[in-house]
Amino acid sequence: MRVRMNISYNGRDFSGFQYQHDYRTVQGTIEKQLKRMHKMPTRIHGASRTDAGVHALDQYIHFDTTIDLPGDKWAFIFNRAMPDDIYIKDVDIVDDDFHSRYHAKGKTYRYKIYTGAKNPFYKGLVTHVPDQLDISKIKEAAKDFVGVHDFTTFSSAKAEIKNKVREIKQVDIIKTEAGLDIVITGTGFLYNMVRIIVAYLLEVGRGLRKADTLNMIAQKDRTIIPKTAPAEGLYLEKVWYENL
Template sequence: MVRVLVNISYQGSQFLGFQIQDNGRTVQQQFEKILKRMHKRHVRIHPTSRTDRGVHAFEQYFHFDSELNISADQWQYAMNRALPDDVYVNSVAFVDESFHCRYDCVGKTYRYKIYQSAHKDPFECGLKAYVYDNLDFDKMIQAAQLFIGTHDFTGFCSQKTEVESKVRTLYESRIEKTTYGFDYVVTGSGFLYNMVRVLVAFLIGVGKGKYNPESVPQLLEEKNRNKVPFTAPAEGLYLEHIYLSPQSLMNDFGENIKIHRKKSTQNR
């Protein structure tokens, strides 16, 4: 048996999300269908992250175990030949059997894309979120920075989030001005359910003058989602980069950062 690590991209508009469902088109379904045909048995894939309906990925990883004797290039070729046009295998590698996509992931970068215009653009439909209003970017830039560090994000995630600890570390959190709007770029140890989309909705609120950047520490402290009730739509959200080792994260953000490790013998 070899453990195969697959780096993929997908446009999420026509997927009901990553995770397989009883009905409907998902990314996991596309791959498991191909792998079943190749292995003559069900092969389960394990992603670093399960993206929601309509969310895109510039970079996402999954792994699976295979008894087939196929080179990395051949794996890439075989999967791309069989995949639909909205999902693509960027590369394939073989990894140690102790490696696990979910538990070895120590960080992720998301990018959220917004365009601003007097009119909605049907060609951005599904790919960027739309904001009509003028926004105060200086205040948004200021507010975004205040999320960097280790915080309890209870006030900035879905109330349906069922995890023990809502403490996460953000290594970067910044607004990038684009020609017709802005991107919000955020790298963290992990993200709670809807967390990036709630942060974006809050930052847009700051840009519109509904919130002050100065309120960020207090909102984090209060842990009350009702104070930040909006969620930006899925269509603007892109999984951009996955950190699969503490070293790669330290290369980008410095040796002294706090690393959260999910890895444990119990949950392998």
């Protein structure tokens, strides 16, 4: 039987989603509970392998089990066992060929930024930019990301995937009381792609770089945008499936 869980977590105190020996991770924490229940290791598979410090509002995982429980019982058992920074939102039983990662049709990420004086209550949850930002310039730069492009310029140099063509469906720049949110929806993302896009947009908003997105994309050169925005402001907001 294959079980799908919709989970959320505060990534501040995790070394990312993916299991790492001797480090606290989301996968390791959930698999520890599954091992207690199954008396043997049980592997989970996530829709996204978020980095250390990155949060999730709508992450999906799946695993196979011989324990026959309805979804609400799985959620009840897990939420009693999970630490305060992981919450199981929903659980259902899916077809045996379902895969959380490969069946996802797209993802939405939200990057939260606050400006002005430093606020200690935002630590680990929102990225601080002391400068005031020109939102009109950020919007001008952001609109040209929409479409199908080779995102080599906006991917980590560590990314080993040869095909770096991805489709961005929508980019929204939303003014908030504290600063702004950058919301990006796409069919798929490269390693650190969202955080590199945000780093570029913030430099545009601070007046350190002109809005020249299409030219940046055409360069296919990671070195022209060397910075990566901090992890703490990034949230996996939604994973899209055909039936959800």
